[in-house]
Amino acid sequence: MARRKANVNESSCVACGVCASQCPKGIISIFKGCYAVIDTESCVGCGICAKACPANAITVNEVQEVANGSK
Amino acid sequence: MAANNKKKHWYQYLWIWSIVYFSLGFFNILFAWLGMLDFIIPLIFAIFGGNKWFCNNMCGRGQLFWVLGRNLKCSRQKPAPNWMSSKWFRYGFLAFFMTMFGNMIFQTYLVFSGAESLRKAIKLFWTFKVPWKWAYSTSIFPDWVAQFSFGFYSLMLTSTLIGLIVMVLYKERTWCSFCPMGTMTQGICKLKAKK
Ligand code: SF4
Numbered sequence A: 001m002a003r004r005k006a007n008v009n010e011s012s013c014v015a016c017g018v019c020a021s022q023c024p025k026g027i028i029s030i031f032k033g034c035y036a037v038i039d040t041e042s043c044v045g046c047g048i049c050a051k052a053c054p055a056n057a058i059t060v061n062e063v064q065e066v067a068n069g070s071k
Numbered sequence B: 001m002a003a004n005n006k007k008k009h010w011y012q013y014l015w016i017w018s019i020v021y022f023s024l025g026f027f028n029i030l031f032a033w034l035g036m037l038d039f040i041i042p043l044i045f046a047i048f049g050g051n052k053w054f055c056n057n058m059c060g061r062g063q064l065f066w067v068l069g070r071n072l073k074c075s076r077q078k079p080a081p082n083w084m085s086s087k088w089f090r091y092g093f094l095a096f097f098m099t100m101f102g103n104m105i106f107q108t109y110l111v112f113s114g115a116e117s118l119r120k121a122i123k124l125f126w127t128f129k130v131p132w133k134w135a136y137s138t139s140i141f142p143d144w145v146a147q148f149s150f151g152f153y154s155l156m157l158t159s160t161l162i163g164l165i166v167m168v169l170y171k172e173r174t175w176c177s178f179c180p181m182g183t184m185t186q187g188i189c190k191l192k193a194k195k
């Protein structure tokens, strides 16, 4: 099963927090003022954060669920 | 501001403060000093808290760009070129900004020492002089206090105008990707996080 998840490129993140203020699930936090961290488990892959990010630091990708060998 | 039903906090309305700030400075330039809060508060959060809580929650300028760009649809919402949020550009712009800040302090000093007299004008984009006479006649303060006000107001207005331009052209808060305060506070946080 494939699912979409948002992913932060830590080196281009400017820690502005726009993504965190927009995520409908409220699962983004700014780690020590350095970069955004997403709770990937709860991410629904809506891409709202990526659309809001001014630094092009978030991408939403398909991820393969490898759990239980059901690739 | 948020697209969800999270509880609204008072500090989410600080974009109003940004507008009030520029309006006050239009009538009396001495109000420009209040803008120092936008320099000091984020630094306090960064230095003592090791966080960017100011940027993340209570920066009126960032919120203003969001309100205009997203809510009022004044932004094309297109990704900005990557160099705009690259490290060399961000730190280069910070260095440039600090140099200009230093220059402004120096101008203030010249008026303080009596070498120059007070100039009732603001300078946009560090180049264009705009007469601003109506905003100051005399006050109980010495002239250098007013000179600093004109200089600081120029800096605040210029950076907001740059922010508005990139807001229209790119994303709502593209300014935040190279805002000197944002770069500085993130830099401090990164240094602190390493320890
Ligand atoms: S993709 Fe949606 S749910 Fe996932 S972090 Fe971004 S805004 Fe939140």
Ligand code: SF4
Binding pocket: A008, A012, A013, A014, A015, A016, A017, A018, A019, A020, A030, A035, A036, A052, A053, A054, A055, A056, A057, A058
């Ligand atoms: S919006 Fe982009 S740059 Fe800003 S904190 Fe989120 S990931 Fe980082």
Ligand code: SF4
Binding pocket: A016, B042, B054, B055, B056, B059, B060, B061, B062, B175, B176, B177, B179, B180, B181, B182, B183
């Ligand atoms: S980066 Fe600058 S404009 Fe953006 S939220 Fe931080 S201090 Fe405000």
